[in-house]
Amino acid sequence: MEAFYRVLEQLYKKILLGAPLENDSQECAFYLNLPFSAQDLSTSNFLKWPCVHHGNQASSVNMGATPTPLASINLKMNFQVSNPRDIMLLQLTVIKMMITKILSKKMEFSMKEKYSDIIEILLKPYELEYKLISTFHASDKLLSHMAAKCLASLLYLQLREKAIVNKTWTTFCLKTLSNYCESNTTSYCLWTLTAVIKEILKASCLQKAEILQQFLTSFDFLFEVFYCSVFSQHFENYQDTSLNPKITNFLICFLELLEILIASRIHLKLYLTCQRIFYLKIFCALDIITWPIHSLVKKKFIILIKRCLLHKVGEDVLNTSLPSLIERDPYLDTDMLALGNAFLQAVNFGWLKQLSIFGKPSHFGGSEVQPGDTSLLVPDFIILRASSLVLLKSLEIKVHNCTSADEVKAQLQKFMSELLNFLKQHLQSSLNLHHHCEWLSKIFIEQDDDMLEAAKASLSIYLKLTRAWNEAAKGMTQEKETCNHQTHENGLNPHCIFLFLLKNIGFDATVLLDFLISSETCFLEYFVRYLKLLQGERNNFSNVCKLFDTAELRDGVHFSSIVTSHVEERSNNQATRQPLFCGTNYHALLPLTSDPTTSRTNMGQKDNQTVKSKQPNLVICIDNTPSPRASQSLVDYDSSEDSEEEKVEEDYLSDIKQTPLNHQVNTKIRETVTVTGEKNQSNLESVARLLDPKEFSTFSSFGCETALSSIASQTVTSHKTFKCLKELEKAVSRLHRSHLFPYNPSALLKLLKHIDTINKNMNLL
Incomplete structure (x- = not known):
């Protein structure tokens, strides 16, 4: 086992240095062949691996023929190998490195050809993608995560270099999405989808939109059913869902997938069902704030709505802003109106009253709040700001689709009173409002970007209100004063x-x-x-x-x-x-x-x-x-x-x-x-x-x-x-x-x- 590991270590060093591989591609692929299934990871089944049946072949492989002095590199990898897990982790690392080198523009063509040949051997005779997917069932999270990273890189490589979607992956993905359950396998499936879409968005090639459409089309028709299935769950069968890492991880992976799908719509001008579903069917998802789940999931959900309304989805994920010249999205106005209306309807049904914004105090050492002691509870200003801005942006969209001054006034009074009452209920005594318009600066004082977005939205609402009121009042002084009073009263x-x-x-x-x-x-x-x-x-x-x-x-x-x-x-x-x-x-x-x-x-x-x-x-x-x-x-x-x-x-x-x-x-x-x-x-x-x-x-x-x-x-x-x-x-x-x-x-x-x-x-x- 140790001899097998040392050969892999030498192969790793050569690829890291970019040194030529003197050995035959078949020999390199032999050492990178993964176990057939997750059950074969046990030490007792190690001898059943295909590569171990030819254990004497290790000494015949010439892995040291290189002009580069490998001893000069201190990689700190010479430790005792006690189980096959270490070997598989190194195999996954080497495979991932090879795919990265193939995708790199700086790599020599001859080296790319060599690496591509090895990957092809791993795919066809050794069924690499099937073995990577099988690893998702393993209890070892590190192995599963490394396998997911390898699979994402492999799928992107096939999309970019050959414009094909792996059939084994497509079958697995469709089966997983159709048989929805909160399992590690489903989470890794969603994570892999997210990783591939990120790679496509970050790529510099000009055919990104075509590549992504080809990748998403295979499961686009099934995603709506999966989406509705996720948000129809209430986890009644779990006694303490908030502490269940499996459910938390699954929901976070799903929200991250939704975010990258929406980001791909914005950046690549694609309008598939999976990219629009969050806008069109947000109402069934808003009940997530009442679920007995981790507060981090609820926070990510509210922030995702905020980014959708601000048209800023994906900026943090991709580390880039929207392009300065963007093609008009033909469905954007309709989708934004649907999102805003659904949120306001939920607020009208008491959504804000159900939203819990109190979190644990941030004490060094992790002090806990004792049961019944509410003196240390402080509002979570991230949720407070995000929910306030979501309501304000939704109201802005709503009033701009109103046709009369009375309708604008009614919407303004209804929802701004809801917001102000919500804020007064949760603000600390030192942040009490003494002027209704002061709420904006009080809430957003520590977040400049959100503060100015809220100020811009409030100004837009005011302009719509004054125009509608001026048209209805026809210059009457008393009506104008009443309009001014309404804006003060509603904090706008x-x-x-x-x-x-x-x-x-x-x-x-x-x-x-x-x-x-x-x-x-x-x-x-x-x-x-x-x-x-x-x-x-x-x-x-x-x-x-x-x-x-x-x-x-x-x-x-x-x-x-x-x-x-x-x-x-x-x-x-x-x-x-x-x-x-x-x-x-x-x-x-x-x-x-x-x-x-x-x-x-x-x-x-x-x-x-x-x-x-x-x-x-x-x-x-x-x-x-x-x-x-x-x-x-x-x-x-x-x-x-x-x-x-x-x-x-x-x-x-x-x-x-x-x-x-x-x-x-x-x-x-x-x-x-x-x-x-x-x-x-x-x-x-x-x-x-x-x-x-x-x-x-x-x-x-x-x-x-x-x-x-x-x-x-x-x-x-x-x-x-x-x-x-x-x-x-x-x-x-x-x-x-x-x-x-x-x-x-x-x-x-x-x-x-x-x-x-x-x-x-x-x-x-």
């Missing part, structure tokens, strides 16, 4: 969301610049849409800024140089006698700048110092050569109509692939903001009407008027916002002049300058 006012974003980054223009340069978020698309909105809603934005300032004053936040000491004294004296908004209940709608755990003194100190935020590294070129994308141009945002915001970005921004440049330079664009002025009562009255027209009658009182009569006409929040945008404009312009910006921002600069002009004109009035 775009100005509040943008201001909370700026507050979270300390109004730091360098962070916005980092977002603009980064290709990891959709900030550019969101930012362009919001700036276009801001041009037409300057008054609404000012009112929201006044709300922010009023809330900060209410919480005792003192801005340096905002008001005179006389006004501060009057405000403090009246604040001790009565609330700022007398006779109203605006606590749930007005934005707060602090958490309940933050003291007023600390908040006052916080405003007088520079807010600390993350410092992005701006990746730029140091030479003076123009960026390769300098010739590209963003759309002229001022040239499009307001009703075409989404189409503008879809047509132009999808063509801009923001790529990092070569060197890093740290930049700082910070300045302490101080303002002076006064705020008049008429502005506060419009703010009150914006919040709640029904309660406006109780707003006015002598105490409230005198307390706020000296605040600036241009609010502190407004000043900080436009100052931040101005600093951003200067930074982008400076980088663009030096040819250091990754794309041509001329149209973006034009839009920022227009916003600055509007702001200056408003201040002159």
Whole structure:
């Protein structure tokens, strides 16, 4: 046995070095011949192996004829072989290496021919694929995994080199999918399918779509039945399914297969049933959150839905983003609508109430929560963010297919109230919402890409709502105020969301610049849409800024140089006698700048110092050569109509692939903001009407008027916002002049300058 192993070790070293094999292909294949079945892996059956019947042949094989000094390589493989398992593992490793060498472009043609001959001998006389499949039944997980890797490489080799699908594999696959059960064999079957599809997607050949279609067609008709069978299971026969590794492994393999199938649809423009089934029959799968299974499976399931709705399936698996120019998917709109409607229908039936988002605390050492002790339970923010974003994206799809303002309003109130109640129920006390629009920044503060996707979706919903409402109201002021109130009440006012974003980054223009340069978020698309909105809603934005300032004053936040000491004294004296908004209940709608755990003194100190935020590294070129994308141009945002915001970005921004440049330079664009002025009562009255027209009658009182009569006409929040945008404009312009910006921002600069002009004109009035 040891002599047989030493021959395999020499063969391994030769293939690793790329040294020529002096021996005949038949002799090499003899040593790589696997046992016939899993039962033959036992030591007692070792002598029954075909290769062992010719044990004396080992000494006649000349494996040492090579000019390369093998002794110079320390592979640490010289250990005592005690069982045939070690031999089989080495055989599988060598076979996998040979297939990899055949697929490599750097390998010499003569060596590829040699390896191909050996593989052909293993396939035909020795039935390699049948033996690999038989290994799936073994109890040894390492052997089964290595066999699955070998089989996946072998199937891909036959597809790429000969354009054929292995018949033995096809028969096994069809039998496994038709006789569904949660077994290791089924899991390895699914894993192998996933691995082959990944190899096809990663390949550089031009016929990837044809190769994949040929591979998937053989079981496409059966996959729908298998899919429905999987999600019709509830595992009632298992006492503790969550701890059953076999079921957990099977479901994870199945979800990974679904993900790679959807990714292949996106990247290769194929629309087979197995690639669309998750969109069309998602409703039967949503009950998975109630199953007694491992929380990891539920988390992967929700994240898969999120990636489908964001059209980002496969980015992590393939380490690549979508191609900049993609052919239109003829079924995408229908499938996305089916997915969104099914999810909203499940939410309407109480899906969120059934979703458990509490996980074990992350203590070093693995501390467990004792039964009945819920004090250590913390929400799983991955599930919280993913489920919130899925609902928001589904609602976006839903409202864009509504035909009337009343229908949009009904959908908005129904599902956003569900979401806000769900979040209030699970948020910790330090993250309680004090403004309905604050939910987005609270939930997504640690996940920039999801935060900006949620902000973009909320803005899209707002644009649809305002257009539908404007068409129905025909310019009526009261109806417009009601529309504004609805967006505040449902946590979707775009100005509040943008201001909370700026507050979270300390109004730091360098962070916005980092977002603009980064290709990891959709900030550019969101930012362009919001700036276009801001041009037409300057008054609404000012009112929201006044709300922010009023809330900060209410919480005792003192801005340096905002008001005179006389006004501060009057405000403090009246604040001790009565609330700022007398006779109203605006606590749930007005934005707060602090958490309940933050003291007023600390908040006052916080405003007088520079807010600390993350410092992005701006990746730029140091030479003076123009960026390769300098010739590209963003759309002229001022040239499009307001009703075409989404189409503008879809047509132009999808063509801009923001790529990092070569060197890093740290930049700082910070300045302490101080303002002076006064705020008049008429502005506060419009703010009150914006919040709640029904309660406006109780707003006015002598105490409230005198307390706020000296605040600036241009609010502190407004000043900080436009100052931040101005600093951003200067930074982008400076980088663009030096040819250091990754794309041509001329149209973006034009839009920022227009916003600055509007702001200056408003201040002159």
